[in-house]
Amino acid sequence: MILRLTCLTGSLVGAIAFPGFSVLAAEVPTYTIHRTDAPITIDGRLDEPDWRAAPSVGAFQFPWWTKGEKEQTQARLLWDDKHLYVSYVCEDAYIWGDHTEHDSQVYRDDCVEVFTAPNPDQPFNYFNIEMNVRGAFLDRHHPDGPSSELLYNWNSKGIKIGISINGTLNDDSDTDRSWILEAAIPFANFSKVAKHTPPQPADTWHLNLNRLGGKTNPQHSQWSPGETDRPAFHRPEFFGRVVFSSETAASLASKPIDFKPIINFLELPPHIKLGACSGVAVNSKGHIHLFHRGQHPILCFDSDGRFLHSWGDGLIGKAHGLRIDRDDNVWVTDVGHHLVLKFDPTGKLLLALGQSDRPGDGIDQFDRPTDIAFGSQGVFYISDGYGNSRVLKFTAEGKLIKSWGTPGKGPGEFNLPHTIVVDAQGRVLVGDRENDRIQVFGPDGDLIEIWPGFAPFGIAIDKHGGIFVADGRANQILRLNAKGHVTQRWGGKGTAPGQFNLPHLLSVDRQDNVYVAEVAGGRLQKLQRR
Numbered sequence: 001m002i003l004r005l006t007c008l009t010g011s012l013v014g015a016i017a018f019p020g021f022s023v024l025a026a027e028v029p030t031y032t033i034h035r036t037d038a039p040i041t042i043d044g045r046l047d048e049p050d051w052r053a054a055p056s057v058g059a060f061q062f063p064w065w066t067k068g069e070k071e072q073t074q075a076r077l078l079w080d081d082k083h084l085y086v087s088y089v090c091e092d093a094y095i096w097g098d099h100t101e102h103d104s105q106v107y108r109d110d111c112v113e114v115f116t117a118p119n120p121d122q123p124f125n126y127f128n129i130e131m132n133v134r135g136a137f138l139d140r141h142h143p144d145g146p147s148s149e150l151l152y153n154w155n156s157k158g159i160k161i162g163i164s165i166n167g168t169l170n171d172d173s174d175t176d177r178s179w180i181l182e183a184a185i186p187f188a189n190f191s192k193v194a195k196h197t198p199p200q201p202a203d204t205w206h207l208n209l210n211r212l213g214g215k216t217n218p219q220h221s222q223w224s225p226g227e228t229d230r231p232a233f234h235r236p237e238f239f240g241r242v243v244f245s246s247e248t249a250a251s252l253a254s255k256p257i258d259f260k261p262i263i264n265f266l267e268l269p270p271h272i273k274l275g276a277c278s279g280v281a282v283n284s285k286g287h288i289h290l291f292h293r294g295q296h297p298i299l300c301f302d303s304d305g306r307f308l309h310s311w312g313d314g315l316i317g318k319a320h321g322l323r324i325d326r327d328d329n330v331w332v333t334d335v336g337h338h339l340v341l342k343f344d345p346t347g348k349l350l351l352a353l354g355q356s357d358r359p360g361d362g363i364d365q366f367d368r369p370t371d372i373a374f375g376s377q378g379v380f381y382i383s384d385g386y387g388n389s390r391v392l393k394f395t396a397e398g399k400l401i402k403s404w405g406t407p408g409k410g411p412g413e414f415n416l417p418h419t420i421v422v423d424a425q426g427r428v429l430v431g432d433r434e435n436d437r438i439q440v441f442g443p444d445g446d447l448i449e450i451w452p453g454f455a456p457f458g459i460a461i462d463k464h465g466g467i468f469v470a471d472g473r474a475n476q477i478l479r480l481n482a483k484g485h486v487t488q489r490w491g492g493k494g495t496a497p498g499q500f501n502l503p504h505l506l507s508v509d510r511q512d513n514v515y516v517a518e519v520a521g522g523r524l525q526k527l528q529r530r
Contacts, residue, residue, distance in 0.1 A: 044164035055464035279322030311347030431456030451484025
């Protein structure tokens with residue numbers, strides 16, 4: 001085996017060759033695993049504070065997708081002196097699992113995997129642990145890479161797996177929602193390979209998280225995507241990098257963060273003048289989409305602010321909310337024509353909901369709808385806010401599932417539901433603007449809790465689960481913890497960088513920069529993460 005690793009601009013790129021195998025590895029993602037100093041109960045519930053605070057690794061990628069529905073996975077990792085903890089929240093409309101025996105073909109069922117090479121000096125000496133929706137698992141050790149025979153039969157010891165299912169197992173007559181797998185893997189299983197067990201802070205492991213299997217709509221997705229023509233998970237050169245941190249996950253929510261405010265970074269063509277800026281979102285390529293009340297209402301820029309294209313002339317009555325779904329489709333709410341519109345990334349209209357210029361409270365009507373949020377299985381939510389005080393839930397095809405909310409100040413009532421998001425736990429956060437609060441609901445509208453004390457004109461959630469709020473009345477941007485308490489504030493009324501003039505909707509990109517659309521200020525401000 002010949003192995004050469006070269007560090008390029010902070011990312012590991014490997015040129016690897018051994019019999020029957022040669023490839024140049026691409027840039028791979030990284031993730032910081034935070035400690036937990038509190039007990040973790042392996043029950044598939046993920047209700048411990050450290051699980052709620054632990055960042056997601058980010059959206060899984062689908063490098064080999066050809067057909068069917070992409071069902072997303074949210075994974076998180078924690079560690080303590082004895083265990084590596086891993087959790088997966090798997091969207092799944094048809095949950096299926098047959099195998100219950102150790103080392104059986106669990107990969108044919110709905111299944112998740114953790115692959116790791118725990119010694120970076122031996123990147124092809126790796127372990128794979130594959131766990132299905134019934135809690136059965138298969139484990140293997142590959143000391144000399146995927147193309148070599150196993151030198152011995154390795155069986156892990158002490159792995160604990162917890163499962164919870166939101167749906168019905170092995171019944172395709174209905175539509176399920178999701179399943180959760182939570183696992184505790186003793187570090188002692190890797191002691192013959194890893195440099196330190198348990199790891200020491202700042203230790204780096206090579207690791208990948210995968211999802212596959214299922215009888216109906218089978219999945220093949222990964223945290224760190226491969227670059228092979230066909231699905232191939234046993235490719236250690238594509239494993240991501242995880243770094244063990246001495247910081248606890250719970251400390252993240254209270255740790256201060258800092259931004260550098262930037263204005264006038266957009267390169268506008270001479271024929272475009274910004275009006276009131278009401279919505280902003282960033283897609284998977286880093287392209288910034290700005291919704292404003294003027295000609296060319298939907299503007300698209302690259303991550304450096306260079307103008308790319310625009311659309312919407314003659315179609316949009318009055319701009320309000322703009323969001324981008326996981327497929328980079330652009331959704332907007334038009335409070336002028338009482339419509340919700342869905343476009344592909346090029347601006348082609350894919351879906352129109354509502355009756356143009358006919359406001360109402362019927363099942364096919366809106367009255368100045370304000371915002372859109374995306375749940376699992378393609379489900380989406382609309383806050384129908386200025387004329388109707390309600391939230392509506394739709395299927396991916398645009399069929400109304402249910403609605404909730406009436407005018408008022410009581411629990412579950414609204415006075416202008418102005419912004420809406422769905423967090424990684426599936427909770428629906430509704431900015432009840434004129435009641436100066438956020439109301440938190442379950443996926444079907446069951447009230448969970450109420451967070452008072454600010455005017456939520458806009459809400460955005462970053463990849464770590466951090467909650468940002470545009471308080472349009474205070475002209476500030478707020479950072480909230482998982483309980484809705486304000487932990488940081490930025491801004492005040494004004495026109496200087498870092499000040500705001502009616503901040504409206506906002507968005508966070510993959511680099512944790514925050515973008516704020518200002519209605520009265522008529523500008524987009526970027527808060528660049530330091």
